[in-house]
Amino acid sequence: MIAPSRGIVKLQQASHKLLASGGRRSGHRGIASLAQTICDPIQSYVSDSNDPYLNLSIEHYLLQKSPPDSTILFLYTNRPCIVIGRNQNPWLEVNLGILKAGSSTTAKEDGQPVIGNVDLVRRRSGGGTVFHDEGNVNWSVICPPTDFTRDKHAEMVVRALRKLGIDRARVNERHDIVLDQGNRNGRSDPQDTHRTPYTVDDGAGPRPLKVSGSAYKLTRNRALHHGTCLLRSPNLQAIPQYLHSPAKPYLKARGVESVSSPIANIGLSNQAFQKQVQDEFARMHSGVPAAIAVDESLLSTPEISKGYDELRALDWTYSQTPQFTLFSHPETDEDPHAPVHDHLDTSPVPWLHPKIPINFKVQHGAILDVGSSKMSNQELEVLSTLKDQRIQELEKLTDELEGEEDDNSKAVRPIANWLGAMLPIVHV
Amino acid sequence: MASRLPIARAARQFASSAARRPSAPVEFSCRRWQAAPALQSRLFSVSAAVREKQYTEDHEWIEKSADGKTYTLGISEYAAHALGDVVYIELPQIDLEVSESDAIGAVESVKSASDINTPVSGTVTEVNKVLEEKPAQINKDPEGEGWIAKIAVTEEPTGKLMTEEEYKAFTED
Structure with a gap:
């Protein structure tokens, strides 16, 4: 993994910024090292940074470096980002085209910003x-x-939400937190975090809306459970657009595919939620200290800085994708003129008929194999120049091919362009 | 409900017994407990001539090859059951040099990425490619067809290893 060392970050005087739980003192910097607290049996942190790479690196550092018998709560809020699971395929899960376009996402009819x-x-x-x-x-x-x-801390968050008046919140069978949408249909045990008075049997009423998703990392000595909690996202309506990849019908992937669920905002402020979760955590453990604020000054800790660089590296985000195959045509091709393979339809290569299927096997971020059941060996030979091509460097390849006039380059060019359109890379 | 599923219960048990293992030689930054003497258990000394599965407290098994140069590594039936449906297995790279207790890969099940640790030091010589395509194989036959990797050993394992009988008692504990 590429982890170029960062420049020396100015070491700040470690100043413990103790906060009243849930509160944030403005104008103060977070601590520059976790050395003072990471040995404590119970620890509580809140991040002042909204950098997702930093927050995940701090979290990973806490997972790796804290004593096996300690328990830690860490709260953080990120700037807009899409976070995929360890063994997922970004091209399958995410509409990378609109990420790449950055701010040029089409405003929806309802004027969604x-x-x-x-x-x-x-x-x-x-x-x-x-x-x-x-x-x-x-x-x-x-x-x-x-x-x-898998449920223990989702239950903790449900108890916090209920104390804030969210009585429809419960943990579901996928270890997520949902808000029941049914009519009040009776009483339920207030201590039961898996049922509310609004719970209806599957299919018997409106589907519960997901407000929090869980994921876990289990190491030899430690268990990490982290979850999201949608409180007041201004982007709810745009989210499906971001999480729907136009390349999906063309991909067959190993690894983990997301299960999509209808989502909702809970409608609480971040501060109220944070405080209540901290209080609930304190109820579960004795001797929980006031939350300590952390921020980018922790990049002066070499392990955090290294983890930060790793998470930002294209090799991590893209090349760690489990093996997949990209097909030139979707398996159930109902619309042969779907815009995504326009490149093939307008192919200047005489032998590359739009209907000739090609498939590309991609492993460790590079093309492992190019195949087609309908091509001659000679044709495949031309395409084999794409073998070992790194997806990260497709743009470079298409630039190089642009000026070339030989037959092979002219043959490969439209395919390389198409690959680049199907498998975009978003630079950090 | 989720907490009442057998898997959740099993996972809890799995986790709890895993935690009883003595401190691993992993780098931690806290002297306070790092200083505590690691319980180097050599109660179960291994005879090189015996070829049978041995189990770790992390719920992995190893088996020595006939020539004594290679160990095959996998996860136990107990672990496979506790993990639930495995959807992806991250295998180590061939030729990777590994040290005892290193995480050499991971298993994903029920939204969890769980590290696979090696109880032996050496070089990865072979991985079970079948698992890449059929991760569920590890649930079906974790101690046979679902093996994970083969490691050419550089030194004999020093951590606590159990016979099948001892491991059975350990998991029932």
């Missing part, structure tokens, strides 16, 4: 793809494996 720059992040935990923005608070609990269950 444009989101602007949205980062793509591959996290280290499992699970599916989620959208984060300033109206979403991430909660993360790191604990000994002995204390771990």
Whole structure:
């Protein structure tokens, strides 16, 4: 993994910024090192940074470096970003074209505002793809494996939400938090975090709306459970557009595919939610200290800086994608003139008929194999120049081919252009 | 409901027994407990001549090849059951040099990426490619067709290893 060392970050005087739980003192910088607190049996942090790469790196550092028997709460909010699971395919999960276009996302008819720059992040935990923005608070609990269950801390968050009056909140069978949408149909045990008075049987009423998704990372000594919590995202209506890849019908992927769910905002302020989660965490553990603010000054910790660079590297985000195959034509091709393979329809290469299927096997971020059942060996030979081509360097290839006039270059050019359109890379 | 599923229960048990293992030689930054003497358990010394599966407290198994040069590594039936449906297995690279207790790969199930740790030091010589395409194989036959990797050993394992019987008692504990 590429991890070029960052420039020396000016070491700040470690100043413990103790906060009243949930509160934030403005004008103060976060601490420059976690050395003072990371040995404590119970720790609580809140990030002042909205950089998703930094927050995930701090979280990973806490997972790796804290004592096995300690328990940690870490709360953070990221700027708009899409976070994919450890073993997911970004081209399958995300509409990278609109990420690449940045601010040029088409405003929807209802006048939905444009989101602007949205980062793509591959996290280290499992699970599916989620959208984060300033109206979403991430909660993360790191604990000994002995204390771990997949529901324990989702239940903690549900108790916090209920104390804030969100009585429709419960943990569902996927370990997510949902808001029941049914009519009040009776009483339920207020202590039961898996049922509300609004819970209806599957299919018997309106579908619950998801407000929080869970993912886990389990190491030898530690268990990490982190989840999102949609409070007041201004981007709810745009999210499906971001999480729908136009390349999906053309891809067959190994790894983990997301399960999409209808989502909703809870309608609480970030501060109220944070405070309540901290209070609930304090109820579960004795001796929880006031939350400590952290921010980008932690980049002076070499391990955090290294993790930060790793998460930002294209090699991590793209080349860690499990093996997949890209087909020139979707398997059920109902619309042969779908815009995504316009490039093939207008191919200047005489032998490359628009209906001739080609498939590209991609592994470790590079083309492993090019195949077609309908091409001659000679034709395949021409295409084999694409073997070992790194997806990250497709743009470079198309630029190089642009000026070339030989037959091979002219043959490969439209395919390379098409590959680039199907498998975009968004630079950090 | 989720918390009442057998898998959730099993995962809890799995996790709890995993935690009873003595501190691993992993880098931690806290002297306070780092200083605590690691319980180097050598109670179960291994005879090189015996070819049978041995189990770790992390719920992995190893088996020595006939020539004694290679160990095959996998996860136990117990672990496979506790993990739930495995949807992806991140295998180590061939020729990767590994040290005892290193995470050499990971298994994804139920939104969890769980590290696979090696109880032996050496070089990865082979990985079970079948698992790349059929991760569910590890649920079906974790101690046979679902093996994960083969490691050419540089030194004999020093961590605690159990016989099948001892491991059975350990998981029932």
